[in-house]
Amino acid sequence: MTATTITAAASTRPSAPVPLAPLPLACDACGRTAGATPQAICPDCLGPLEPVYDPNRRLPSREEIARRPRSLWRYHEWLPFQGEPVHALDVGWTPLVESPALAAQLGVARLWLKLDAHSFPTLSFKDRVVTTAINAAEAFGLDVIGCASTGNLANAVAAAAARAGKPAWIFVPHDLELGKLVATAVFAPTLVRVRGTYDDVNRLCAQVADRFGWGMVNVNLRAYYGEGSKTMAFEIAEQLGWRLPTAVVTPMAGGSLVTKLRKGFSEARDAGLVSGDLPRQYGAQADGCAPIVRLAERGDEILVPEIPQTIARSLAIGNPADGLSASRILRNSGGAGQRVSDTELVAAIRLLARTTGLFAETAGGVTMAATLRLAAAGHFRPSDEVVVCLTGHGLKTIEPVQDTLLDTPTIEPRIREVAALVANRTA
Amino acid sequence: MPTFSLPSVLAAHIGGIRSVATTGTTVDGAIDALVDQYPQLAPRLRDAAGAPYPFVTFYLNDEDVRLVGGFAAAVSDGDEVTIVPAVAGG
Numbered sequence: 001m002t003a004t005t006i007t008a009a010a011s012t013r014p015s016a017p018v019p020l021a022p023l024p025l026a027c028d029a030c031g032r033t034a035g036a037t038p039q040a041i042c043p044d045c046l047g048p049l050e051p052v053y054d055p056n057r058r059l060p061s062r063e064e065i066a067r068r069p070r071s072l073w074r075y076h077e078w079l080p081f082q083g084e085p086v087h088a089l090d091v092g093w094t095p096l097v098e099s100p101a102l103a104a105q106l107g108v109a110r111l112w113l114k115l116d117a118h119s120f121p122t123l124s125f126k127d128r129v130v131t132t133a134i135n136a137a138e139a140f141g142l143d144v145i146g147c148a149s150t151g152n153l154a155n156a157v158a159a160a161a162a163r164a165g166k167p168a169w170i171f172v173p174h175d176l177e178l179g180k181l182v183a184t185a186v187f188a189p190t191l192v193r194v195r196g197t198y199d200d201v202n203r204l205c206a207q208v209a210d211r212f213g214w215g216m217v218n219v220n221l222r223a224y225y226g227e228g229s230k231t232m233a234f235e236i237a238e239q240l241g242w243r244l245p246t247a248v249v250t251p252m253a254g255g256s257l258v259t260k261l262r263k264g265f266s267e268a269r270d271a272g273l274v275s276g277d278l279p280r281q282y283g284a285q286a287d288g289c290a291p292i293v294r295l296a297e298r299g300d301e302i303l304v305p306e307i308p309q310t311i312a313r314s315l316a317i318g319n320p321a322d323g324l325s326a327s328r329i330l331r332n333s334g335g336a337g338q339r340v341s342d343t344e345l346v347a348a349i350r351l352l353a354r355t356t357g358l359f360a361e362t363a364g365g366v367t368m369a370a371t372l373r374l375a376a377a378g379h380f381r382p383s384d385e386v387v388v389c390l391t392g393h394g395l396k397t398i399e400p401v402q403d404t405l406l407d408t409p410t411i412e413p414r415i416r417e418v419a420a421l422v423a424n425r426t427a
Numbered sequence: 428m429p430t431f432s433l434p435s436v437l438a439a440h441i442g443g444i445r446s447v448a449t450t451g452t453t454v455d456g457a458i459d460a461l462v463d464q465y466p467q468l469a470p471r472l473r474d475a476a477g478a479p480y481p482f483v484t485f486y487l488n489d490e491d492v493r494l495v496g497g498f499a500a501a502v503s504d505g506d507e508v509t510i511v512p513a514v515a516g517g
Contacts, residue, residue: 029482041436041512046471046482048514148516202516203486203509210435219515254516305493319484319491321516 018083020139025049025223038140038215040222049223051080059271062242072128072231078267079132080227086138087164088131092231094119096239096387101355106375108384112245113352114236116391117360122159122183123393124152124314124361125257129228130160133217136224138164142215146170148205149218150198150253150314151180152361152392157217158187169214171201176313179396197308199319218254226256233264236387237274244269245279245387247335247380249371251363252283252292253315255326257391262329279387280335282379283326284370286310286342292320293337295327303327311342311400312362314392336379338370345369346400352390359394367391429457429502432509437483441465454487455498457508472510484513 022036029047040049059077060068068074072092073085095115103111116125130153137145146169147157154170161168168189172181173196185191194201209216217225237244244265250257258281268274285293288310295303303323308316320326330337340348345365352360352368360368371388380386394401411417431447438445447464451457455477462469472480479485485492486509492500502508 039436040514041482043436043439046436046480046512046514048482198516199491200489203484203489203491203511206434206511206515207509209515222515305491307494317516321514324481 020081020083020086020135022136022139022224023051023053023080023082026052036139038136038142038220040220051223051227053078053080062238062273065238065273072131072228072235075231075234078227078230078234078264080224081132081135081139085131085135087134088127088160091120091127091131093235094232096236097356097358099356102388103386105355106371106380106386107382108375108380108386109382110385112236112240112385112387113356113358114232114387114389115358116232116389117358117364117393121163122152122155123396124156125229125232125389125391126153126156127160128231129153129225130156130217132228133157133215133221133225134160134164134166136221137166137215137217140215142213142221143167144169144212144214145217145221146205146208146214147217147219148172148198148202149184150316151176151184151396152314153218154180154184154191155396158184158189158191161189162187169208171205171208173198173201173313173316177397177399179398180313183396198317199305199308202317202319226260229257229260230264230267232257232389233261234268234273237265237268240385242274243385244274244276245385246277247280247282247384247386248389249282249284249367249374249386250389251315251367251391252285252320252326252337253317253363254320255283255292255322257389258283258326258329259322262333278333281329281333282335282370282374283330283337284367285315285337285339286312286345286366287339288312288342289316289318290337290339291318292323292326292330293339295323296330296337299331312345312366313397314361314363315366336374338373340366340369340373342400344373348372349394349401350404353394358390360390361392361394361397362400363392364390364394365400428504429506429508431457431461432507434510434512436512437468437471437510440467440471452501452503453498454485454492454500454502454508457502458498482513484511485509486511 027042030045070093174193209219289308305319348369349365449460
């Protein structure tokens with residue numbers, strides 16, 4: 001008799017054969033080098049630090065990548081480390097699902113949904129960035145990790161900390177959706193609810209990182225954290241058969257997903273994995289918090305912060321750190337920004353559910369509603385191959401669609417009551 | 428008189444001093460007084476046109492100054508102007 005043992009996918013490597021070493025950083029604004037450091041700010045000009053990759057490093061072929069495990073680490077040559085990662089080895093490789101129905105509705109050749117809403121383990125694209133950040137924290141010997149979050153990042157950091165056995169301090173606006181709060185608290189971090197908006201929380205966390213020296217993933221570990229987002233671009237290209245789509249629509253909060261997708265698509269092309277034009281990029285925000293879209297609409301270079309007023313809480317960043325960079329990419333790529341009302345985003349969540357069987361959170365509703373608006377305004381061509389990025393799962397934000405229960409009958413367990421319902425529904 | 432609270436990355440340019448009391452009746456005027464005392468901070472607080480340096484955000488008593496009048500916002504005794512690096516979050 002043969003015993004079969006089923007084990008969970010390894011999340012943490014027991015010992016690293018080659019020690020993990022974060023890449024050195026350099027200032028994106030002034031060029032000053034900073035070494036490998038848990039700092040995100042240039043000590044001279046205060047510009048953003050970015051990892052420096054060896055331009056002569058060996059890069060893998062398509063075939064070599066294809067043989068690797070289906071996680072974001074299959075693209076490790078484009079992630080900011082040398083050596084072997086030790087945490088979150090099993091994150092990434094989310095589904096890319098084609099929707100002929102939505103393609104027909106939008107009048108484009110083909111349309112796919114990139115489903116980071118089904119990301120392992122916490123159902124949002126923030127699992128990607130936390131994967132690189134927690135490995136950086138480990139390499140720098142930072143025992144405490146944390147973040148400022150609109151919800152999805154809180155979930156991802158709390159889960160990653162639990163899996164890595166690290167304490168976490170997580171700061172969120174006090175009035176986040178219940179699903180986001182519970183899906184953080186269940187991992188037993190120190191969850192701190194701050195009276196204020198995300199921007200208040202973000203400012204506080206910049207001071208927390210400065211004071212306590214913790215590994216705040218989107219503050220002082222930001223240079224390593226942000227690079228995780230690039231893997232979404234590599235996955236899209238590989239899942240399309242190493243092709244680039246002609247247009248990509250993403251939600252925008254801080255704006256970094258737009259910039260990192262651009263970087264990822266560019267790096268894949270520079271490596272010879274794909275060829276052709278980079279996609280036009282479109283960014284979506286809610287009317288009640290659309291500083292990046294409004295910046296792109298004005299076409300100037302001065303971001304005007306906003307006080308968020310939208311139910312799309314995961315996008316409610318009024319002072320986005322990467323807003324200017326994202327706006328430039330939208331315009332220079334031939335794309336645009338699009339903002340939508342809260343009513344439209346709720347309708348789009350329901351449209352997605354009915355037509356694709358997928359349940360997106362409010363940010364996904366914003367992205368889908370913006371895609372519809374962009375199509376109606378003539379931004380897409382009949383030959384376009386469009387990828388719409390759904391970055392978080394609807395189970396986290398059920399509040400706006402609770403009214404779907406209003407039409408739900410409640411009956412006694414009697415067949416005649418079902419028969420009456422059937423007769424009523426078919427009448 | 429208003430007081431500036433500086434992040435460590437700026438404090439490093441002035442010997443580690445994190446809190447500086449200044450004069451001035453507006454944020455702009457208080458910055459003038461701050462850079463009179465510490466000229467090395469000047470290029471890291473305002474750009475060549477005198478506008479806020481893009482890599483820092485100024486908060487007046489916890490409010491983003493851009494939302495409460497910008498550099499023209501009035502300041503008085505007891506007010507705190509906190510400077511935070513802008514590249515964070517999201």
